[in-house]
Amino acid sequence: MPKLGMPEVRRPQLIRATMDVINQVGFLNATVAKIGQQAGISPSIINHYFGGKSGLVEATMRSILKDLSTGINLRLSKVPKDDTLARIEAIVGENFSSHQQDEAVVKTWLAFWAQAMHDPTLNRIQRVNEKRLLSYLRLELKRSMPHAQAQMVAISIAALIDGIWLRGALNPQGMNSNLARQVVQDYLLLYIKHS
Amino acid sequence: MPKLGMPEVRRPQLIRATMDVINQVGFLNATVAKIGQQAGISPSIINHYFGGKSGLVEATMRSILKDLSTGINLRLSKVPKDDTLARIEAIVGENFSSHQQDEAVVKTWLAFWAQAMHDPTLNRIQRVNEKRLLSYLRLELKRSMPHAQAQMVAISIAALIDGIWLRGALNPQGMNSNLARQVVQDYLLLYIKHS
């Protein structure tokens, strides 16, 4: 086992601190001072490891998206390759997994979403993610329906996921992940049977 | 006697300027200086009319939500009271009306959404709006299906609206409102016919 250098320790530490601080005080008030304090280290070091605040912010966003992607792939690997319903359910399930429902993650994500409209780098990262979700869904759906229809249904499911997620984000009771899965499943079953 | 009736002129003027500035530089960088400049008047006067920046921000959000509410009611007034499909379509249509797709409105709304997670006042305003949309939809759906199902379908449609809207917000090509209406309509028809 190689000895970990400081970079491998500090970076995740600061990324987690960033999410925690955004969760506590909001993106607007998440200063490097607070993030450093949360991580228990000097704020100056953020520049050392991330080249500035925006670097840290981008790394944090990438971290969240990577966690989601990894989670989806992990779930998919446990499901038969031709069980469309189960694979869609796996994708949806990961989008509402306990990690994705972590309050800090949710708030950070929404903050990024808003911020991405004005920050080209964040925007690019965000759009890659959007397209990937659509792509995952479409890939599975194409087994059961024509391409055009698969595209439409993929859009619908993606919208359902994001819509329920968005509405849950502001709800003080948090999200109802069972409801989310149920809604998508009902829709999908109905669609496959009757179209 | 001073110039009277200025509040009626200045308030909408400043609210519009706020949206424009948020559109241009983002919520984070929307300073009172820029808003005043955009409106062509002194920034100081924002305090005169709104008691501070947060007052202006809240007024802006209320303005957007009121526009949406007014638009929905207007559309509904033109549709037969028992034509469920047409009434749902009216609600959906207004959510994707040209005014609601105005880039400044879209960006402002998303900015508020993110901000509302940390600002109690904005949060309250936002939640009222969420519940109202659900309530509108449920009211119409109850004519065509049992209460429990109406609630479920209302949640789904609301999620579809918000999800499509959210995904469109980041898309540089803007939203595809026809697609939005189509997706919702397909979904609705599926439910009404086959369940």
Next chain:
Amino acid sequence: MPKLGMPEVRRPQLIRATMDVINQVGFLNATVAKIGQQAGISPSIINHYFGGKSGLVEATMRSILKDLSTGINLRLSKVPKDDTLARIEAIVGENFSSHQQDEAVVKTWLAFWAQAMHDPTLNRIQRVNEKRLLSYLRLELKRSMPHAQAQMVAISIAALIDGIWLRGALNPQGMNSNLARQVVQDYLLLYIKHS
């Protein structure tokens, strides 16, 4: 009886409002807006009647000093011209009269005192007042002792008056005017008997 013009009404009204506001929020936070509000009239009018805030401030200080001077003369007019002890007592008594102990008056006076160190106009007004008190006292004392001694005793009594007044100004229980008179009287009796 002549009909009073507005100036005769507004000026005392604003002067009183100034003292009340200084009492409530301190000299530092006594803005023209608050003073206008306290008087129930528009702040703009202060410029009309006093030519600006500093004009109002100076007028307020003059008003307080004039009240003191008037009060002293009134008391002296009721005391035999050769009763030194009684005349000194009259002067001291007026300095601790109920009007001079009015909290608003006390706070305003002390605020002026501090301010006078940096405002030439206020300084001039203040010094006239100081010299007048000394002059009053010396005039009475000269009947009972040599000039040089009268000067010294006058300084002592003036210092006692101001010192007790100053210490009382910060005391939340207010001043003890009986104590003040007693201290001065004891001192004077002792002095006249034994020197």
Next chain:
Amino acid sequence: MPKLGMPEVRRPQLIRATMDVINQVGFLNATVAKIGQQAGISPSIINHYFGGKSGLVEATMRSILKDLSTGINLRLSKVPKDDTLARIEAIVGENFSSHQQDEAVVKTWLAFWAQAMHDPTLNRIQRVNEKRLLSYLRLELKRSMPHAQAQMVAISIAALIDGIWLRGALNPQGMNSNLARQVVQDYLLLYIKHS
């Protein structure tokens, strides 16, 4: 490693600059910008070391009072413990020492006195100081007279000190410390001998 020990350098530096600026332009116009400029450093650092302007102001007041207290104790330590007259003279003398007559110190003190009426923290500091002076004096006087009288004389001497100091503060020629000591001494001799 950063430069260490800066707090010990910066804090006195900024406190002195505060007094100098108050002396030059008055408490009302003593801005952090001017104080920073006077100290030759960036105004921002005031927040770093004192947490804001009010922190600096309080520290400045405490510094002045501590200097006085230290000076009194030093003088008292050089005087026999039972020589009442000499000990009172030591206390009075320090109150009119050259340091306490420093124009900046005098103006700052008076400014604080006025300010203390509206600032709870300053008020508390100020009252501690008042009581301490009384306590010092009473302790010495009790050796030479009954308790009740000692209290009365202590109040009188404290009033004399403050009154003479206050009158001197506004006098452009500054204070006459010899006169001050003389007045107090005469007063005291009168009381000790003849009552």
Next chain:
DNA sequence: GATGAATGAGCCTTCATTCAT
């Protein structure tokens, strides 16, 4: 690698004053 010192730009807000009505 890591830190505290230090800075300068920028923000929100307050406020005395002026002006048109």
Next chain:
DNA sequence: AATGAATGAAGGCTCATTCAT
């Protein structure tokens, strides 16, 4: 006479960043 609208200057404070150690 009186007012509300409007302004511009200034103030305290925050914050990301740089630098010497």
